[in-house]
Amino acid sequence: MKRLKHTCSLCLWAFSAFTAGAWADPQEMPCQRNRLMEQWLDKQTPRWNRQLAVIDGFEAPGGIEICLAQSGSPRADYTANRIWLRYLDYEEDRRSLAHEYLHLAFKHSPRALDEAFIEATARQILEGDV
Incomplete structure (x- = not known):
């Protein structure tokens, strides 16, 4: 029983150390900008915004x-x-970017x-079907 308690404590410590950065407040982290994805987003948003303008609650x-x-x-x-x-791959990054946008x-x-x-809307705007 004592060994199990020690193992659980070690696992909890490792998990907390591993995830500490993952849950940090993004405002506290410096932003290393991804210019390539920003340029891609800038090219997409005029079309997306036209498609999304008809949906209640949308603000560009x-x-x-x-x-x-x-x-x-x-x-x-x-x-x-x-x-x-x-960085995942180009296609996955585009889906994630549309989703977060x-x-x-x-x-x-x-x-x-x-x-x-x-x-669902992210998939639609990427396909141009909104």
Whole structure:
């Protein structure tokens, strides 16, 4: 029993040390900007914004910075207007970027919290079918 307790404590310590950076506040991390993805987003947003304008709650976000995340899932920082992405592959990065862009575009609407809506709409705007 004592060994099990020690093993559990060690696992918890390792998990907390490993995830400490993943859950850090993005505002506290320096933003290493991904200019390539920012340029791609700038080319897409005029078309996306025209498609999304008919959906209640949509507000075109401007001045988005795309930052390289060292760990964790892609995420949107609502206060700094940033999207944090890890390098995966070009196609996956584009899907993640569209998804996080929608979180920012609907940040003043309850739709921002509706993952099913965000994911379905991200697929649609990438295909041009909104």
